[in-house]
Amino acid sequence: MAGIVHALIILGVSFDIDMSRSVSKALEIVLVKTADKERPDEADFLAQEDQVGSGEAEEKAINQQQAAPQPRKRSAISESDKEQEAKAQAQKVLLQAEAEVAIDASNKKVPKESEALTTADLLRQSEEIAKLQAEINEAITSYSRRPRKLHINSINAHKYKAASYEAAWQRKIERVGNLNYPGEVRRKRLSGTLVMSVELYADGNLKKIIINRRSGHKIIDDAAINIVKLSAPFAPLPVDLQKDIDILVITRTWQFLNEGSLRTR
Secondary structure (H helix, E strand, C coil), rough: HHHHHHHHHHHHHHHHHHHHHHHHCEEECCCCCCCCCCCCCCCCEEEECCCCCCCCCHHHHHHHHHHHHCCHHHHHHHHHHHHHHHHHHHHHHHHHHHHHHHHHHHHHHHHHHHHHHHHHHHHHHHHHHHHHHHHHHHHHHHHHHCCCEEECCCCCCHHCCCCHHHHHHHHHHHHHHHHHCCHHHHHHHCCCEEEEEEEEEECCCEEEEEEEECCCCCCHHHHHHHHHHHCCCCCCCCHHHHCCCCEEEEEEEEEEEEEEEEECC
């Protein structure tokens, strides 16, 4: 009987211990360097050795702080280095951005100067074009107002309405020339050939005398010019020819022969 009672007491005690464990608060584990000889009645922390606390919350907090792993100094330095590096990088980016803004502003000024130069060039070119256009207009006006000329010679005379007129003109030149043949040329028995163009207005008056090729003797060239002047004025141009031209240009070869005669062809 006593054994049964003793067993029940043991079972009861064991049951109470299990219940108390089930409702006990969680224990914290703390590693300690030294063990205390006095064993605590109630443990607040689990450790590899016994440790007696003062019972105050501050010491528990200290133990908790001691239990938490402390960051190494190297990590703190590393974080500081990273912060400094980040600041340096930010400063570098800021300087680079300022430089890019300055370059962009400079580039924006260049097109304005270039645009101003281009505008000046365009204005100058416009003035030159206007001046050139005025010259062209003047040339066109002058060309339209210039006399209409017809050039005839011994080769193409028969192709024009002036063929008969030119033949009459040639006969007159030779007649006046032989009547007024220069005495010095005849005495010296000089000879020479020259090509001369005579321009006549529509009314037959003399406009211009041009020696295209000289004879080699000034006295002969001067004699030819004098003969033309003595022959002027000439007959007016035919009416049907005056409708087409204002000036008739007759080009002929003049031959002063050594026997003292003049011939044109």
